[in-house]
Amino acid sequence: MMSTDVLVVGGGAAGLSAAAEAASCGARVTVLESDLQLGGQLIKQTHKFFGSKDEYAGTRGYKIADILLDEIRSAGDRVEVHTNVTVTGYYPENGTITAMRGEEEYFRVSAKKVIVATGAQERLIPFPNNDLPGVYGAGAVQTLMNVYGVVPGKRVLMVGAGNIGLIVSYQLMQAGVQVAAVVEAMPKVGGYWVHAAKIRRLGVPIYLRYSIKEALGSQVVEGAIIQEVDDRCSGIGNEKEIDCDIICMAVGLSPTVELCWQAGCQMKYVPHLCGYVPLRDRTMRTSHKDIWVAGDASGIEEASAAMVEGRIAGLSAAMSLGFKGDPGKLDEYWSRLGHLRAGEVGEKIRAGISQVMVDGWEE
Structure with missing residues (x-):
């Protein structure tokens, strides 16, 4: 005792x-x-x-x-x-x-x-193939990069445009990792505009009213399907395929x-x-x-x-x-x-x- x-x-x-x-x-x-x-x-x-x-x-x-x-x-x-x-x-x-x-x-x-x-x-959201290697929480990505000095992959889809999603996106880019896109189910960016402005100036698209529909790949993440959503975060069409090998979840x-x-x-x-x-x-x-x-x-x-x-x-x-x-x-x-x-x-x-x-x- x-x-x-x-x-x-x-x-x-x-x-x-x-x-x-x-x-x-x-x-x-x-x-x-x-x-x-x-x-x-x-x-x-x-x-x-x-x-x-x-x-x-x-x-x-x-x-x-x-x-x-x-x-x-x-x-x-x-x-x-x-x-x-x-x-x-x-x-x-x-x-x-x-x-x-x-x-x-x-x-x-x-x-x-x-x-x-x-x-x-960290919260996670369910979607098909979300158990594939290459799907991370944002905290895990920060741990890999900023504590152990390891990049998680080459090209990332960020899910969530709160402060964590925006900051981690910028940190990924600083480490030489491409950010294919940031998707946010809400009608506006949830984080500080200064963080959003940093990644937008570097050419990263932020898709509002979009969320992930599915991870692509059989053994590891090879891409993702994102889809436009309504107020209840239900898919309503307008799908896009994103080329990525990492899906990073920053959803709260x-x-x-x-x-x-x-x-x-x-x-x-x-x-x-x-x-x-x-x-x-x-x-x-x-x-x-x-x-x-x-x-x-x-x-x-x-x-x-x-x-x-x-x-x-x-x-x-x-x-x-x-x-x-x-x-x-x-x-x-x-x-x-x-x-x-x-x-x-x-x-x-x-x-x-x-x-x-x-x-x-x-x-």
Whole structure:
């Protein structure tokens, strides 16, 4: 049995920020991360971030991961990190977390407070031959290219024109891979126009109101059929054949919230936040008195917002244990979140957050 003051499940943008903040208050923090290295999505992101200097605007994602890791290291032995560890369950009767290191070592963790920063999982859509080698999620493509330096193929069809689809398309082109086309079922591009403009200037067509109908090939992907769709994403004709050897799916993410379900947190399905998420108060605490949430596990959003939510959760969890922290920081962090969620781009997020925020909990 391992014991700690604050257990952070997930070592991505939100988890590292939460761990750093809790440790700065004096709490003993343990971080469990399923990947082989810390950083989550940050280590795959080679583009420069938007936002403000507080969220490292103008800095590339993998550099931000280094900054957070340096902050973790500066906390010394107050932060204990375990990678290649998958959390397998939460047991409400005694608050125990169970976990596996690799496939061999099973252990348990007793934590006074838990921060769920488990991120998200990629969505996929069904279509004929979607099990052929050559069909990838966008996250897998980013991992291959930006972590391991391996290009997935020679010519890619990108399905989805949100920020992830547009950014990964540009990164593919930077790596020398052709992007045959980007298809988007919605009537407009979902990501920032600056990302769309980059690939359009390089001659990549973006087909709105189109989706993939079928992957072509017998042993591997040898092409794809795309088709015009209606408001319900049903095919209505106007098919096109695309020459490609890779089909990259960037059709959205879903919050990874199994631990919250197991712990009995009050959950709500919010389309604006891309799935079921826990209700939370202004400290990011859930309905469970010992569990906080941050990052994509609380609703799909940009990494900049995940880092700020992690700060809120880490500070609040540590202070709930009696460690000294500055309550005024909460106002500062919420102000920063307000700036990140301002304007037309943040309208959807604001609408979703309003549905899951509570004033407080009855103990």
